[in-house]
Amino acid sequence: MTDSLLRAALLGTGRAAPPPADPRLESLLPEASLTAEQRLLLLAGMDAVRRRAGYRPAQRAQPPEAAPDETRPACSKIAGRLLAELLAAGNDDLLAEAAELLEDAGQRLRPELLPTALAIPDEDLRKAFLPVLGERGKWLSRFHPAWSWAGVKEATAFDPAEAKRLWTEGSFSERFSLLQRLRVQDPAGARDLLASSWKEEKAEHRAELIDAMAEGLGAGDETFLESVLDDRSGQVRASAAPLLARIEGSAFAARMQARVDEMLGSSLPFEIPFASKTAGGQRRSSTPGSPARVTRRRGGMQRRVSCRRWNPRKQRSASSSSSRIHRNEWFLPMHCPSCAFLGARRSRCAWPRRCERPLPTPT
């Protein structure tokens, strides 16, 4: 119909005979006598309306596969707006910190931020954002080839001989990522691998390799980590301490708990037990030192105790303990220091709510 109308229009109604119209359209034409031009234009108009009104959408029987349910809550709208601004500004340092804070709070990005977050080009930043993309982010990444970095990767089994070769011959970053991946599949095997070459590692590498142990951390790691607490390097000891504190029922956690109990048991102002065990377990007779140093040490110990322990001790609830700490200006934390320090994903402690109020600035 359109073709014959078009041909007649191009050639001119004087040269080509006006096409015979569909009888149903013909009946709609006005009864008054029409010129050939009027008739052609009216038919063309009717054809256009008919096409538009009669559009039949394509059918797709199978509904598309929906994203799986989320396992963690989305961040607040306010946090989402801040993140959107940061993503638009492209400040990598702030973004990395924001992603870390989200991860610590056990939250994920709001879905509207996902297309921008998935388009992040920087490798390190991608790594920081990976855990906070949520199920929706992983689902969405399947549809865009450039976003495949966020997709679910098939866990490939390691060939032990190949792993051993990479461990002894690979570059540091290769060895680090090997250890990380191996920890996911076989935490004990990975630990044995690390222990086998522990003495030969450089101090700065030892500290980083210990960080890789955070994956798949369990009670089996306590003996090794305790031995690491006697390391010559303070950096290495500092890496091992939070891991030990995270192991439920570890001797280290018990030591820290005992120390904090001692502090909270005393009347205000707190008194630090000066002859106390160091992280390594040796006894250390220390002098009080400057007030700032004492505060730092209190903070350090405080953070090494699981937040669950903040619950009633001598009828003192978590909130009263934390308000005492607020009054003493130990920390100005954004969230529970224990949870942040221990890397707890989601805490049930009373701290975060208390800290939403602005805290007094130390004078």
Add this chain to the structure above:
Amino acid sequence: MPFCEEKHFVRDQRGATLPLAGFDNWLLLAVSGGQPVDIAGEWNGRLLFPLGVAAEGTFHALRGEE
């Protein structure tokens, strides 16, 4: 519900699909998560330009055309 198979489409509950134009199709897909959502848009006879979507209790404005 929006979906993407090389090109972006929306599909209604009975299976009829419309091809999408517009600049925020990824955003539309992201906020829907493959679930049914309410969409407002302009239909030009061939393509749908989505202008807004309400998902999970939030309305998001979409850029139909630039």
